[in-house]
Amino acid sequence: MADETKKGRPNFTKEESLLLAELVAANRVVLEGRLGPGITCMKRQEAWQRTRDELGKNWKNLKSSSKETYSKFRQQTIATGGGPPTPVSPVTDAVVEAIGRDNLSLTGISDSYDSTALQLLDDITSRERYMRYTF
Template identity: 30%
Template structure:
């Protein structure tokens, strides 16, 4: 029979985030060679040992902690996508910033993880130089 699930609390997520940020360069490394994969496994085992050293919460396996981290990143990506969609939406009205009823753990949890390109230019972006050049050509 399966045992009852134990969900991660907000404090556990904060503690996990603090541990993961120290090893972020290894965990978020995009390389897939054998050495990098092995390094990531060792780091997750180290994280699990540190996490379980504190007796205030349930013991977690490296796989559980890794899955929790991936879930937190995934939720944050969805939030950023929804915020961007609301900001770029047409149909009138002003932009409505997201509400603050979200879990406090989400705040600043991914400041060290690059999950969105910020200040990127695309084909719809008009730069000030282009505007000045257009005005100069028209006059």
């Protein structure tokens, strides 16, 4: 029989564990204390919800700063001269992987052009045609 191992969610990284410990420590009395007149089940649930919200907020901030860092890295990679680009941190690299390296928020729109220039050219040619046929 083949040795099948159970696949679950990956364990928290050291940084994630530290963040969770800090968030729980901030609300230790409510999250870990005994239930009683001062600590109700409702208060405990609200504290856990705040902890989840703070983790979500932390992810948004981490994602935003990683996008900015990766954008600067890409600009340095494309630029000519000036030496090699500054490498990104492992955390930034992991966030970029989670977002997806081909995500438009990281890569931008390729082969884009300024449509106002095309509109100006179209207006000029329209005027030239008008002038040619009216006079």
